Amino acid sequence: MTQDNPVSVSREGAVVVLTMRSGPVNALGSALREALRAAFDEAAADPAVSAIVLTGGGRMFSAGADISEFGKPQSGISLPALLDRIESVQKPVVAAIHGNALGGGLETALACHYRVALPSAKVGLPEVKLGILPGAGGTQRLPRIVGPRKALDVIVGGAPIGAKPAAEMGLIDDLAPEDGLVAHAVAFAERVVAEKRPLTRIRDRDDRIAEGRDDPGLFDAFRKENARKLRGFEAPEACIACIEAACRLPFEQGLAFEREQFGKLVSGTQSAAQRHVFFAERQTAKIPDVPEDTAPRPIHKVGVIGAGTMGGGIAMNFLNAGIPVTIVETRQDALDRGLKTIRTNYENTAKKGRLKPEDVETRMGLLTPTLDLEALRDCDLVIEAVFEDMGIKKEIFSKLDRIAKPGAILASNTSYLDIDAIAAMTGRPGDVIGMHFFSPANVMRLLEVVRGEKTEKDVIATAMQLGRKVGKIAVLVGVCHGFVGNRMLAQRQREANRLMLEGVKPWDVDRVIQDFGLPMGPFAMIDLAGLDIGWSRETNKSETVRDLLCELDRRGQKTGAGFYDYDASRKATPSKVTEEIIAKVSGRQGVAQKPASDGEILERCLYPMVNEGAKILEEGKAIRASDIDIVWINGYGWPVYRGGPMFWADTIGLPKVLERLRAYQAEYGDDFKPSALLERLAAEGKGFRDL
Numbered sequence: 001m002t003q004d005n006p007v008s009v010s011r012e013g014a015v016v017v018l019t020m021r022s023g024p025v026n027a028l029g030s031a032l033r034e035a036l037r038a039a040f041d042e043a044a045a046d047p048a049v050s051a052i053v054l055t056g057g058g059r060m061f062s063a064g065a066d067i068s069e070f071g072k073p074q075s076g077i078s079l080p081a082l083l084d085r086i087e088s089v090q091k092p093v094v095a096a097i098h099g100n101a102l103g104g105g106l107e108t109a110l111a112c113h114y115r116v117a118l119p120s121a122k123v124g125l126p127e128v129k130l131g132i133l134p135g136a137g138g139t140q141r142l143p144r145i146v147g148p149r150k151a152l153d154v155i156v157g158g159a160p161i162g163a164k165p166a167a168e169m170g171l172i173d174d175l176a177p178e179d180g181l182v183a184h185a186v187a188f189a190e191r192v193v194a195e196k197r198p199l200t201r202i203r204d205r206d207d208r209i210a211e212g213r214d215d216p217g218l219f220d221a222f223r224k225e226n227a228r229k230l231r232g233f234e235a236p237e238a239c240i241a242c243i244e245a246a247c248r249l250p251f252e253q254g255l256a257f258e259r260e261q262f263g264k265l266v267s268g269t270q271s272a273a274q275r276h277v278f279f280a281e282r283q284t285a286k287i288p289d290v291p292e293d294t295a296p297r298p299i300h301k302v303g304v305i306g307a308g309t310m311g312g313g314i315a316m317n318f319l320n321a322g323i324p325v326t327i328v329e330t331r332q333d334a335l336d337r338g339l340k341t342i343r344t345n346y347e348n349t350a351k352k353g354r355l356k357p358e359d360v361e362t363r364m365g366l367l368t369p370t371l372d373l374e375a376l377r378d379c380d381l382v383i384e385a386v387f388e389d390m391g392i393k394k395e396i397f398s399k400l401d402r403i404a405k406p407g408a409i410l411a412s413n414t415s416y417l418d419i420d421a422i423a424a425m426t427g428r429p430g431d432v433i434g435m436h437f438f439s440p441a442n443v444m445r446l447l448e449v450v451r452g453e454k455t456e457k458d459v460i461a462t463a464m465q466l467g468r469k470v471g472k473i474a475v476l477v478g479v480c481h482g483f484v485g486n487r488m489l490a491q492r493q494r495e496a497n498r499l500m501l502e503g504v505k506p507w508d509v510d511r512v513i514q515d516f517g518l519p520m521g522p523f524a525m526i527d528l529a530g531l532d533i534g535w536s537r538e539t540n541k542s543e544t545v546r547d548l549l550c551e552l553d554r555r556g557q558k559t560g561a562g563f564y565d566y567d568a569s570r571k572a573t574p575s576k577v578t579e580e581i582i583a584k585v586s587g588r589q590g591v592a593q594k595p596a597s598d599g600e601i602l603e604r605c606l607y608p609m610v611n612e613g614a615k616i617l618e619e620g621k622a623i624r625a626s627d628i629d630i631v632w633i634n635g636y637g638w639p640v641y642r643g644g645p646m647f648w649a650d651t652i653g654l655p656k657v658l659e660r661l662r663a664y665q666a667e668y669g670d671d672f673k674p675s676a677l678l679e680r681l682a683a684e685g686k687g688f689r690d691l
């Protein structure tokens with residue numbers, strides 16, 4: 001074998017060990033598949049070989065099919081054909097699994113006659129998350145070994161499971177000691193040979209699938225239970241149908257059905273969108289002028305200023321990761337309230353069984369409450385999370401400049417304000433950065449890291465890496481009003497308002513946006529956040545719908561009414577009062593009443609967002625279009641099967657988006673003026689994906 005061969009071959013007595021060695025994750029690309037075929041052919045034909053162990057070099061067994069090959073013409077042997085070949089070898093084949101065996105990786109292991117794993121290994125079929133299904137026999141083999149009920153959880157849920165529970169399910173035959181996987185697998189193979197055990201092929205088993213034949217209702221029950229979670233996605237239903245087919249059809253016919261379903265999904269838009277998101281998430285970490293090996297500043301202790309909803313949520317992220325936090329408030333009652341909220345949050349998680357009771361105390365024990373800003377003296381990172389008032393923020397940063405130790409990172413959680421103006425209050429603007437968390441900050445995955453004009457590279461690297469460490473997806477953005485997420489949101493909010501004044505009901509706007517796949521529409525979102533953010537009876541002048549709603553104490557969900565009326569369980573119903581207020585305001589402003597189709601509502605709310613995204617790119621406030629997609633998916637719940645606003649625009653075609661923006665511009669003016677970038681890309685027949 002040459003050095004480039006992605007499969008290395010060694011011998012342990014009469015057992016051949018084949019080791020996959022391809023890239024960081026042993027993705028089963030065409031070169032690896034071909035090499036495996038050759039190696040299996042050779043070992044199968046060699047009379048001196050009694051059994052074969054298949055394992056992975058490097059960090060894992062295999063992360064599955066090479067996702068970057070999807071949508072391209074296939075070269076070499078297909079994965080299903082390779083697995084057929086492995087399964088039909090007339091000698092015991094034992095998979096030896098460490099790290100991950102995911103997707104096609106686990107399917108490969110399922111084509112082996114036995115599976116041995118390290119207890120630390122993880123196995124799973126995450127294809128559903130890429131908008132596809134396990135297309136190399138996974139939907140047919142897994143139910144035959146663990147039963148259809150568990151197969152539904154594993155395949156439709158997509159989450160990897162540990163080797164120990166997998167062994168309890170019968171998916172793994174034996175667990176090996178952490179330091180001796182291959183030796184254990186070789187010994188296992190030798191035992192199988194010595195005992196002359198028959199070659200068990202999963203395809204021949206039908207004891208476990210009897211459950212699905214005896215209780216065919218289990219599939220519909222599963223559909224019902226998961227309907228909300230699966231809303232809008234195509235792949236989960238195809239997965240369920242395949243598992244149903246596994247119970248109903250002979251193996252070969254089931255495989256053919258799986259192939260057909262796989263083919264449909266893999267060529268569809270949802271799968272393209274979900275694959276885009278997979279790679280986009282990983283791209284966010286790459287910053288052209290901040291080398292990957294930039295040494296981050298050590299962060300052993302974090303300070304948070306403000307114990308309100310945001311400050312408390314932010315603090316929890318670090319406590320969860322075992323990093324001590326000092327939290328500062330100006331008044332004792334506010335501090336006590338903040339601490340109580342954090343504790344209650346942990347206790348509720350513990351009640352649900354997702355946190356050990358003793359961990360509540362461990363985490364609270366890492367938290368130091370104080371009224372004294374000076375206590376932040378020994379923090380390596382301080383995050384300011386007070387309300388959005390530039391005056392107060394400036395004052396805090398000039399104090400921090402005096403208090404914080406040299407080299408400490410000074411961050412603001414502002415969602416709109418100018419980080420450079422804040423940084424200018426200090427003698428160390430290079431240490432200042434924005435870390436914009438999304439509410440609830442301990443839950444939402446997005447972190448916008450805002451790079452100021454003078455922010456040092458190692459400060460950027462630290463914020464990005466720390467974000468990942470506490471489980472966030474960190475996206476680097478530039479200074480502008482509202483950064484990426486809220487700047488685009490403002491476009492949608494403005495147009496939703498305009499539609500409302502033209503007589504389109506708020507609940508119709510919300511319905512269209514929700515049907516599109518977002519968790520809630522613009523008006524439901526305002527009701528949730530509170531209509532009175534930035535509103536006061538003294539300064540606001542009874543001019544807007546919001547002013548009038550607030551004056552009636554309709555301040556959103558928290559007061560039981562906003563745009564909607566809410567019952568005790570916060571269920572929303574359309575409100576007559578709101579309708580009357582809207583009619584009054586639009587009458588006063590002389591807004592012409594005109595109905596809008598659902599299609600128009602969608603275009604008018606979302607195309608200006610896409611256009612704003614293009615402006616953000618033009619101005620260099622986001623590094624790449626896919627970063628904007630990641631912001632919207634993780635910060636606002638944009639449906640992952642639509643790939644984010646910029647990817648979605650590409651699927652529509654930029655000439656069409658441009659043409660509609662121009663039409664609305666003619667009617668409503670420059671709020672719809674197409675950006676130069678959009679014009680250029682459309683003219684060149686390109687998309688945001690080509691940037």
Ligand code: CAA
Pocket residue numbers: 024025027063064065066067068079100102103104105107126127130133134135136138279282283
């Ligand atoms: N195909 C191609 N590239 C892959 C890949 C795959 N299946 N899995 C990971 N990679 C790439 C990543 O893009 C990344 O590339 P860059 O370094 O260039 O960014 C690199 O490998 C390392 O990956 P991660 O940064 O994600 O590494 P990690 O250690 O954090 O995570 C992992 C490892 C858990 C395996 C994770 O990579 C993962 O979840 N991979 C995808 C698993 C998956 O979905 N498999 C199903 C594939 S579809 C299939 O198999 C279909 C079928 O049935 C035939």
